[in-house]
Amino acid sequence: MGLVRDVVILGSTGSIGTQALDLVRANPDRFRVVGLTAGGSNKELFEHQVAEFAPRYSGLGEEASVEAAAEECDVVLNGITGAVGLRPTLAALEAGRTLALANKESLIIGGPLVKERARPGQIVPVDSEHSAIAQSLRGGSAAEVRRLVLTASGGPFRGRTRDELADVTPAQALAHPNFAMGRVITTNSATLVNKGLEVIEAHLLFDVPFDRIDVVVHPQQLIHSMVEFTDGAVVAQIGLPTMLVPIALGMAWPDRVPDAETPVDWTKAADWRFEPLDDTAFPAVVLAREAGTRGSTAPAVYNAANEVCVDAFHEGRLPFTGIVDVVGTVLAAHDVPSGEQPSLDDVLAADSWARETAAQTITQTIAQIATKRGT
Ligand SMILES: NC(=O)C1=CN([C@@H]2O[C@H](COP(=O)(O)OP(=O)(O)OC[C@H]3O[C@@H](n4cnc5c(N)ncnc54)[C@H](OP(=O)(O)O)[C@@H]3O)[C@@H](O)[C@H]2O)C=CC1
Ligand SMILES: CC(=O)[C@@H](O)[C@H](O)COP(=O)(O)O
Ligand SMILES: [Mn+2]
Secondary structure, three states, X not given: OOOOEEEEEEOOOOHHHHHHHHHHHHOOOOEEEEEEEEXXXXXXXXXXXXXXXXXXXXXXXXXXXXXXHOOOOOEEEEOOOOHHHHHHHHHHHHOOOEEEEOXXXXXXXXXXXXXXXXXXXXXXXXXXXXXXHHHHHOOOOHHHEEEEEEEEOOOOOOOOOOHHHOOOOHHHHOOOOOOOOOHHHHHHHHHOHHHHHHHHHHHHHHOOOHHHEEEEEOOOOOEEEEEEEOOOOEEEEEOOOOOHHHHHHHHHOOXXXXXXXXXXXXXXXOOOOOEOOOOOOOOXXXXXHHHHHHOOOHHHHHHHHHHHHHHHHHOOOOOHHHHHHXXXXXXXXXXXXXXXXXXXXXXXXXHHHHHHHHHHHHHHHHHHHHHHHOO
């Protein structure tokens, strides 16, 4: 084991942040918290965390997270949710810190802007599928890789037709079959937007073209993802469906943290199921592939429109199927800027445009629904 690692945790009050702090508590000889930030919606918990870990730096909000990301440390864990994680991600990379990246949105919307600031190995994926792929690729060469296979739970509505999704409620959407996660990612798992984002994330992290990234529904989520090699061999990472291994690896990479998680019990009989995606009931992955293939600001538009729709769904203003419908409408209306690579301003402008256009589209959708119902 190496020296104790100094860790900055952004989004410390969330699902990822609190699990990271559990790992720090369990491994005081490996990790020391030197920075903590959160959004401010749970100040009491944040104050408790600051009192317990006594970090050098603590603060609330995006600016505090940008400052914390540049603190002297070994690793920054970005556990913020949403596009607001982009500037902290860029700040951590620019400061030369290893970035344990749970905040997939920042990579997806920043795309080349994030990648060009990262030296090889500087970003360690924490998203479970991408951690699984990174683990499966250890010791291999990129030339040996034929395909990446992301696993998907299928969410709480797996097996339903589009018509059967019409009246599902926010409470039902938040009942993820395997993971206890924040509201946005849990809703995204239900719509399959999470898997769409993860296809783009895999393309950016591992430089594999979209037509060589597959998704298979695996409801048990014991296989966290797989790599198919050119000789036909498939290497998978298997473990219980929790985030402890990906977070521990993110903070300790390339080391493993002993006993981070209990392994699968192979003495018990079990059935593991695999199904193809239903792109008719759940068109989010097809739409994400379109956004990713267009590139430039299109992934930022997909993500921003989705964030607005997720809020509208939870506020009871938009039906569940309206989320991906509106994202599709906004994406279709988006003209990516000319030029090879978007600037940070281009990305932020596309994000704002998508939020406004999504809000208008939601208003129109609500009016259409009311007209149909005759109200
Ligand atoms: N949870 C999981 O198992 C997994 C999560 N991820 C990804 O990890 C990220 C975090 O997810 P999760 O932990 O579930 O989300 P949560 O909603 O549980 O937590 C989000 C965290 O971000 C903080 N936050 C929100 N806005 C800001 C802001 N403006 N500035 C600073 N901090 C802010 C919140 O603070 P507060 O609430 O106190 O305001 C909270 O600490 C997401 O990108 C998600 O997609 C990926 C794989 C698995
Ligand atoms: C734990 C994790 O990485 C989440 O992204 C999780 O995988 C969600 O799974 P689904 O989106 O497949 O439901
Ligand atoms: Mn994931």
